[in-house]
Amino acid sequence: MEALRIEGLKKKFGETEVIRELSFSVPEHSVFGFIGKNGAGKTTTMKMILGLLKPDAGKIQVFGESVSYGETKTNRFTGYLPDVPEFYSYMTASEYLRLCGEIAGLASGEIRRRSAELLELVGLTDNKKRVGGYSRGMKQRLGIAQALLGNPRLLICDEPTSALDPVGRKEILDILFKLKGRTTVIFSTHILTDVERICDRVGVLSEGRIVLSGEMEALKKQYAQDKVMMEFPKEKQEEVLAVLKAQHLEPLHTEVVEPSLEKLFLEVI
Numbered sequence: 001m002e003a004l005r006i007e008g009l010k011k012k013f014g015e016t017e018v019i020r021e022l023s024f025s026v027p028e029h030s031v032f033g034f035i036g037k038n039g040a041g042k043t044t045t046m047k048m049i050l051g052l053l054k055p056d057a058g059k060i061q062v063f064g065e066s067v068s069y070g071e072t073k074t075n076r077f078t079g080y081l082p083d084v085p086e087f088y089s090y091m092t093a094s095e096y097l098r099l100c101g102e103i104a105g106l107a108s109g110e111i112r113r114r115s116a117e118l119l120e121l122v123g124l125t126d127n128k129k130r131v132g133g134y135s136r137g138m139k140q141r142l143g144i145a146q147a148l149l150g151n152p153r154l155l156i157c158d159e160p161t162s163a164l165d166p167v168g169r170k171e172i173l174d175i176l177f178k179l180k181g182r183t184t185v186i187f188s189t190h191i192l193t194d195v196e197r198i199c200d201r202v203g204v205l206s207e208g209r210i211v212l213s214g215e216m217e218a219l220k221k222q223y224a225q226d227k228v229m230m231e232f233p234k235e236k237q238e239e240v241l242a243v244l245k246a247q248h249l250e251p252l253h254t255e256v257v258e259p260s261l262e263k264l265f266l267e268v269i
């Protein structure tokens with residue numbers, strides 16, 4: 001089943017056509033990376049999926065039901081983490097989840113059970129701090145817990161990792177990865193390494209259209225080159241080259257690869 005289908009979506013702000021002719025779909029249970037540079041129209045698209053912004057043209061369906069602007073019927077399927085989630089700073093995480101659960105009309109036993117599960121999922125169990133003292137990463141994690149409170153089939157996250165350091169990003173990606181197979185996840189980003197880590201499908205938004213989309217593995221194969229990369233420790237390099245030479249195997253290209261700064265940072269932290 002399709003979690004989301006968008007067809008011929010258009011949106012202008014004044015004279016600026018932000019979304020020109022947007023069509024794509026997201027199968028249920030996938031983790032979909034919605035990629036686009038700053039200002040590409042990712043948030044605008046997400047707001048239209050949530051019925052918070054009126055499209056000029058086009059059709060949006062969530063689990064087969066049409067989204068209408070101003071109506072939140074289809075949002076019963078959906079959890080949403082905005083790019084900058086707002087909280088009451090004087091509350092603790094569990095107080096905040098209780099409030100959200102009460103507003104959503106959940107029974108108090110259900111709120112207690114779901115909150116405990118979700119705080120565990122996002123690594124905030126036993127955190128007695130008030131949200132005002134949280135780091136950005138902790139706020140994003142609490143935001144994910146809140147978005148999942150109603151057990152949505154579709155979780156939409158707007159740039160959940162963009163403002164975080166590599167450790168905070170990894171924590172968020174690990175949480176989203178754990179949802180794989182249970183909840184369909186759409187997350188927008190311009191950080192391609194994040195997409196590579198957890199997404200099985202992608203859509204690249206540019207000039208108001210999807211310019212590349214599909215399954216990650218299929219795309220990689222389609223654009224793959226016939227190339228093999230092997231890693232050896234530095235002290236083994238001469239040995240490896242000697243073996244290759246003895247076998248009359250000449251590499252087309254040899255390069256000493258420096259570790260990425262991100263890898264180094266994660267290792268030392």
Ligand SMILES: Nc1ncnc2c1ncn2[C@@H]1O[C@H](COP(=O)(O)OP(=O)(O)OP(=O)(O)O)[C@@H](O)[C@H]1O
Nearest residue numbers: 013018036037038039040041042043044045083159
């Ligand atoms: N309410 C609005 N009125 C006028 N212009 C808007 C409005 N909302 C968004 N825009 C413009 O539409 C374009 C797309 O914005 P949007 O926030 O959807 O992009 P984005 O891909 O989410 O970018 P970012 O990564 O910076 O959040 C931008 O040029 C933005 O300035």
